Amino acid sequence: MQELINIFVKSIFIDNMIFAYFLGMCSYLAVSKTVKTGMGLGLAVTFVLTITVPVNYLLQTKILDKGALQWLDPSFVEVDLSFLSFIMFIAVIAAMVQLVEMIVEKFAPALYSALGIFLPLIAVNCSILGGSLFMQERAYATIGQATAFGFGSGIGWLLAVLAIAAIRERLKYSHVPPALRGLGITFIITGLMGIAFMSFMGIKL
Amino acid sequence: MEINKPKEALFSKKNRKLLKDPMNINNPITVQVLGICSALAITVKLKPAIVMSLSVIVVMALANVITSLMRNMIPNRIRIIVQLVVVATLVILVDQVLKAFIYDVSKQLSVFVGLIITNCIIMGRIEAFSLGNTPWKSFLDGIGNGASYGLILIVVSFFRELLGNGTLYDYPVVEKLGLYDLGYHNNGMMLLPPMALIVVALIIWWQRSKTPSLIEKD
Numbered sequence: 001m002q003e004l005i006n007i008f009v010k011s012i013f014i015d016n017m018i019f020a021y022f023l024g025m026c027s028y029l030a031v032s033k034t035v036k037t038g039m040g041l042g043l044a045v046t047f048v049l050t051i052t053v054p055v056n057y058l059l060q061t062k063i064l065d066k067g068a069l070q071w072l073d074p075s076f077v078e079v080d081l082s083f084l085s086f087i088m089f090i091a092v093i094a095a096m097v098q099l100v101e102m103i104v105e106k107f108a109p110a111l112y113s114a115l116g117i118f119l120p121l122i123a124v125n126c127s128i129l130g131g132s133l134f135m136q137e138r139a140y141a142t143i144g145q146a147t148a149f150g151f152g153s154g155i156g157w158l159l160a161v162l163a164i165a166a167i168r169e170r171l172k173y174s175h176v177p178p179a180l181r182g183l184g185i186t187f188i189i190t191g192l193m194g195i196a197f198m199s200f201m202g203i204k205l
Numbered sequence: 206m207e208i209n210k211p212k213e214a215l216f217s218k219k220n221r222k223l224l225k226d227p228m229n230i231n232n233p234i235t236v237q238v239l240g241i242c243s244a245l246a247i248t249v250k251l252k253p254a255i256v257m258s259l260s261v262i263v264v265m266a267l268a269n270v271i272t273s274l275m276r277n278m279i280p281n282r283i284r285i286i287v288q289l290v291v292v293a294t295l296v297i298l299v300d301q302v303l304k305a306f307i308y309d310v311s312k313q314l315s316v317f318v319g320l321i322i323t324n325c326i327i328m329g330r331i332e333a334f335s336l337g338n339t340p341w342k343s344f345l346d347g348i349g350n351g352a353s354y355g356l357i358l359i360v361v362s363f364f365r366e367l368l369g370n371g372t373l374y375d376y377p378v379v380e381k382l383g384l385y386d387l388g389y390h391n392n393g394m395m396l397l398p399p400m401a402l403i404v405v406a407l408i409i410w411w412q413r414s415k416t417p418s419l420i421e422k423d
Contacts, residue, residue, distance in 0.1 A: 020398060025241040026325040083301060086319050087293040094286050123285060126242035126323045133316035178420050179413035180406070183238060187406035194399030 004148040007140075011152030015134075017127045018160040018190070019197040024127030028161055029186060038165035039158075041122075044100075046154030048122050049131050052096050053150025054143050056089050056132040064088065089132045097123040127157055164190060223345040227353040233326045234357045235409045236419060240326030243317045244358055245401040251374045253313045254362035256303065258355025260318065262348060264295045265327050269347035271295075273335040288331050289322065296321045326354055361404045369395030 017023045024045065031037045062068055064085050069076035101119050105112045112119070122128060131153050140146045167189055176185050233239050240261075247253045271291050272279070279287050300318045303311040311318065321327065330350050335343035366372055371379035371391045379385065394400055413419045 022245040022398065022401075023242050023320070025245070026239060029238055029241070083297060086297050086300070086322060087290065090289050090293050090322055091286075094289060120285070123289070124323050124325065124328050126320050126325070129323045130242075130316060130320055133319045137316055177410070179417075180410050181420065183235075184406045184409040184413070187402045187409065191399040191402035191406065194402065195397070198397060198399070 004144055007145055007148045008152040011149050012156040012159065013197065013200040014203060015153075016156040016160060016197055017130065017153050018157060019194040021130065023130040024125050024157055027121065027125050028157075028164070029183070032161055032165040032168055032186070035162060035165045035169060038161040042154075042158030042161045044119055044122055045125060045127060045157050046151065048093070048097060048100060048128055049150045049154035049157075050147065051100070051150075052089075052093050052128060053131050053135050053153075054147045055092055055096065057135055057140065057143055057146035059088055059092060060085065060136055085136060089129060093128050093132070094123045127153070160193075163193065220342065220345055223342060224349040224352075227346075227349040228356065230416060230419070232357070232412070233329075233350050233354050234405065235412055237326075237329065239329045240324045240354055241405075243320050243324055244354065244361075245405065246398065247314055247317050248358055248362035248365055248401050248404075249396055250313075250366045250370070250372075251359065251362050253310055254358045255355075256307065256310045257314060257317065258351070258358050260299045260303070261321060261324065261327075261354055262351030264292065264299055264321055265330065265351040266344050266347035267295050268292050268327055268331060269335040269343035270340045272331050273338060273340045273343035276336050279336075284336070285328075288328060292327055292331075293322050326350060357405070357408065360408065361401060364404055365395045365400065368392050369400075 014020070018025065018028055027041060031041045060068075060082075062071065064081045066080035066082065067077045069079050069081075097120065101112075104119065131150055134153075135146050135149060138149075140149060164186065168186060171185060171189075180188070227233055231237065234241060234244055243257065247257050268288075268291055272288055275287070296319065299321070300311070303314070303318060330346060334346045338346070363373070366374075367378065369392055371377060371385075379389065379391070
């Protein structure tokens with residue numbers, strides 16, 4: 001249990017998707033104009049990451065890894081399909097996003113209309129595929145760890161987008177040099193927040 | 206008659222514009238704000254940045270041509286999946302080539318080669334351009350956008366490697382100039398990921414002061 005909490009906290013603060021790896025920056029910049037839209041997309045990203053990382057983990061360990069197909073037939077011990085992982089992961093993500101969209105539309109119409117266009121766009125959000133690829137690279141031992149990592153990364157993304165959205169709402173009232181307005185100042189602030197988040201780096205979990 | 210119309214030259218003015226525009230007034234990173242995700246994480250050194258730029262140019266040009274060839278056959282509802290499959294296939298090819306020939310750089314780039322798939326700049330150009338244009342034009346658009354993406358990457362990594370590490374393409378420039386003896390120190394801060402954002406912000410600042418039409422209105 002403690003191990004799971006460690007991975008969870010680590011993926012929120014130390015390996016934060018935005019401040020440490022800049023994943024999902026495109027949508028992060030696009031939706032962070034107001035806190036409300038930031039919250040909506042943040043929740044959707046968390047949701048999709050929590051589902052796709054464990055599913056891709058199963059795919060990786062049961063099908064794609066070298067010798068992973070042994071459960072089907074002992075003669076498959078030499079089969080290595082890991083070069084297919086990109087295309088399989090992205091297919092799973094696209095399918096999951098479609099599924100999530102249909103479920104949310106059916107059971108939570110209010111949330112569906114709040115998320116609007118963002119929900120289908122999650123399929124091409126770098127942080128989702130990035131989550132699966134990091135899971136593959138770090139080779140988590142159990143599906144529980146992979147889930148904790150996916151959920152933690154999602155929460156980290158949500159936190160980052162909420163923080164920058166709140167700052168940007170206040171920025172409207174400040175005097176920024178004209179050429180820096182909008183994109184430029186958002187980049188600089190993200191950089192400063194990234195430096196602040198680096199203070200977590202020394203923590204060993 | 207269609208047939209008698211003079212054929213548009215391969216590098217007509219309009220086509221050259223496709224190559225030139227992304228360099229400045231329609232730059233994918235600083236103006237369209239696409240493809241930032243991978244642009245920032247791999248700009249610590251020049252070498253991975255150059256390899257990454259070349260990979261993106263190849264994937265983008267080919268993906269643009271392929272989707273443009275298929276543009277009249279793709280049903281609108283499933284076009285995102287079709288595009289993802291095309292891009293993912295190309296990225297797998299690039300990844301295998303990198304692993305085979307320059308393994309050390311491929312290790313440095315780690316997940317970011319895979320992330321070319323979801324690089325918004327590729328999907329964005331396919332959606333915005335190649336689904337409605339002929340293959341040759343899409344090819345030029347892909348090269349133009351890929352090259353200007355690479356340009357930003359190379360500029361950012363140039364400054365980060367020079368100021369942070371004192372080297373350029375692993376060549377110890379600062380040491381050869383003898384600046385260390387004069388009391389010069391490398392700025393280790395430039396190697397940290399957040400500095401990439403700030404360098405890009407400075408580029409944006411410079412570009413927008415040069416071209417006031419790009420300044421955002423509130």
